[in-house]
Amino acid sequence: MTGTVARQQAAVRAGLSAGPFRASAVVRGAGWELGIAPADEVPAASLAKLPLLAALALAFEAGALAAGERVPVRTDVLAGGAGVLTHLHPDQAWRLDDLAVLMIAVSDNTAANVLLGRLGAAHVEQVARELGMRSTTVRTPFGALSGSAATGNRTTAADVAHLLRGVMAGAGMSAPAAARGTAGADVPAAAAAWMRRVLSAQQLRTKLGAGLPWDAPPGTLAHKTGELPGVEHDAGILRCGARSVVLAVCLTEVADRARARQAITDTAAAVYASLCADAHEAIDEVR
Numbered sequence: 001m002t003g004t005v006a007r008q009q010a011a012v013r014a015g016l017s018a019g020p021f022r023a024s025a026v027v028r029g030a031g032w033e034l035g036i037a038p039a040d041e042v043p044a045a046s047l048a049k050l051p052l053l054a055a056l057a058l059a060f061e062a063g064a065l066a067a068g069e070r071v072p073v074r075t076d077v078l079a080g081g082a083g084v085l086t087h088l089h090p091d092q093a094w095r096l097d098d099l100a101v102l103m104i105a106v107s108d109n110t111a112a113n114v115l116l117g118r119l120g121a122a123h124v125e126q127v128a129r130e131l132g133m134r135s136t137t138v139r140t141p142f143g144a145l146s147g148s149a150a151t152g153n154r155t156t157a158a159d160v161a162h163l164l165r166g167v168m169a170g171a172g173m174s175a176p177a178a179a180r181g182t183a184g185a186d187v188p189a190a191a192a193a194w195m196r197r198v199l200s201a202q203q204l205r206t207k208l209g210a211g212l213p214w215d216a217p218p219g220t221l222a223h224k225t226g227e228l229p230g231v232e233h234d235a236g237i238l239r240c241g242a243r244s245v246v247l248a249v250c251l252t253e254v255a256d257r258a259r260a261r262q263a264i265t266d267t268a269a270a271v272y273a274s275l276c277a278d279a280h281e282a283i284d285e286v287r
Helices: 003-017 045-062 096-105 109-119 121-130 157-170 189-200 257-286
Strands: 022-029 032-036 070-073 092-095 221-228 231-240 243-252
Touching (some): 003 022, 003 032, 003 257, 022 157, 022 257, 032 157, 045 096, 045 121, 045 221, 045 231, 070 109, 092 096, 096 109, 096 189, 109 121, 157 189, 157 231, 189 221, 189 231
Antiparallel strands (some): 022 243, 070 092, 231 243
């Protein structure tokens, strides 16, 4: 680990330990890892859409579902909270892959619920287990019904980071080793590449995304946000050149939403700076 990386890790740890919130986080790069209460179970909020996306990607790859299959979005499945489908003409049929983009890019709860109904919650949880997400539950519909931190979907920063590491490995990126004691398959290549493309379409950039330079290349960050009252999350794959890291930041007991979001933004800025410094040092060594 370089001195720059060590200093940036210290800055991340300090920033996530000083706010009016409780932090659980994982930042995992090649040969190093930072963890803050990584196994603490937290309300998943929209991070629960990540195993749902994975289950859909695997179904496409296996031929169990067709990406172009159209399913109706009826008025009786419209959900509250984030999304655009509630504002469009009802009773339209949407492609499964387009619903996935809406579920991730604008965190559309209705799209997520349609996909959850098509796949089945039990199947999504089974896929999560197979991919190493041992503490993640996906049992509650998204939107108004998932607003209870006590009874809604649950996850851990470690689970989310493990899934994203599997996406990196499957997509042929330079992925960090799996955490010690963690088992689970990597996401197959085609499914991983599709997942990363969908996650790169994220439009909600007030947390991790706000920590990157305005001119960061396309595909620098592939991520998913999540929020509920008192909850602020963001998790993704961050890359600079040939170097990549996985980061998952889960904040609960949030008393000040703006400060919590800024802490996540500062985390992204610090990690990106250290990642790029590490990448540049590697280039210099080759030279």
